[in-house]
Amino acid sequence: MNLTSRRFGFRKSFTGVLAALSLCWGALAPFSAAHAQDKTCALVLMHGKGGAPREMSFFGRKMEPPCVFKSVEMPWSQRRAYDQPYPVALQDIAAVVKEYRSQGYQRVLLVGHSFGANAGMAYMATLGDADGVIALAPGHSPRHMYNANIGRAAVDKARELVATGKGSETLTMDDLNQGKRTSPSMSAETLLSYFDPDGLGDMPTSAAKFKKPVPFLWVIGMQDPLYRAGQAYAFDKVPAHPHSQYLVVQAGHLDTPDVAAAQVLAWIKALP
Template sequence: MIRFVYLLAVLLGGFASPVVWSQANGVGVVLLHAKGSAPDTRNMRALASALESRGHLVSAPEMAWSRSRMYDATHDEAMSEIDRAVDALRQKGAVKIVVAGQSMGANAALGYAATRNGADGVIAMAPGHTPELGKTRRNAATDVQRARDLIEFGDGKEKQAFSDTNQGKRSAVSATAEVYLSWFDPDGPAVMPKSAAAFKKPLPLLMIVGSREPLAKGQDYIFDKAPLHPGSQFKVVDTDHNGVPGAATDEILSWLEALQGH
């Protein structure tokens, strides 16, 4: 049924129209997928179904890093897309809004809290995309400089071939220099510790990582940068990067229940 609703939404409105499940009970969840993925993958459908079973209203927009869009919008434009999903949930009766995401979706959820006031909480599952670190930074360095040069010479809106790294694997993507730089600038808006430190207001943050991924030992890298809030929690679940949404479902439901009660 969820897949049917998703396909119908795509046919009627394209990626600009998010998938919406369930009936509101006061908490709406914007659910952001991982890089190269989509809202209707098995783990996202399963998590949405679990949220639905507790009465939550869920919006799952297809974002600029999906497998079919892959960098067709800047970071700020993506934040505006989340704004629209938030507004739609509020119009359907959601009183509180949680922006939740997996991997690059978690990155965007943190970025949303740093640039907008629309969220009442953030869930970051297996946060990913680290343009400021290691292999991602090294692999993108030449293209980041090229993107800066293209923008300086007035060619920032023309599509070019750039490199990308996803879980250690390199690939080529087509994007404008403006879009590429917004996601890969090592001091830009997609840097997660920078986003966490820049939350517009103290928010409850649930950050969940898998025990078999690097950030399992990195609580201080992102989570501790966010403003203190009594509702914030850092959790490690026994899984790898891709398994976090499934392994953390019970933790997420419990956390949302506590948020709803406050």
């Protein structure tokens, strides 16, 4: 082959490479746009009392796609055992919401089971910057416990200690979780933050204080003790939103997330 033919071959090869690159870019451009558009739904998952993040991760995988998720270990997990007060728990949630916002997600939903549902509502009543709440078998009712004289003495003592600047002192109290009693120890400040009947843990109070109307999905099983309280207990107190729903499923307290997963995903997909 002479020099001229070699040059021609090089030009032809180089032209082919450019054409290939052009085709690749044409294929990649719409993919990138579609990938950016996929960032429409992110879930912050919160487990129940004495639970662990992995329990909610199983639920989160059923929401993929269209949603990504992060399961957060809350202070009421079995491992942490109330090591931080409720306001710190809400800041832990806020950090994940902020992280998702920085990544460009257009909708950040709070999804909690039992005490985690309680936290989602408390978050909307205090910080209020999420785009919706999914409350799965909501739980933790400090007002019911107090009125039933379960842990009342400890709550009263905690209130006294906090008022006199001794909130760091440790107290032990009776805790109730689906009919089972435990005796956790924690600081007076922490105890009062979770078990004050008029505090952050009271779901009817939190419901009425949502910072803004957002889609709110309350999912309750017919075998759940809270089912008897009905919509008036807390759901009706949340600011009205056209996409809010009170969903009843054939389940108990623990299996509600699994039983309702398909319906929850359908609800998410139906959001505008």
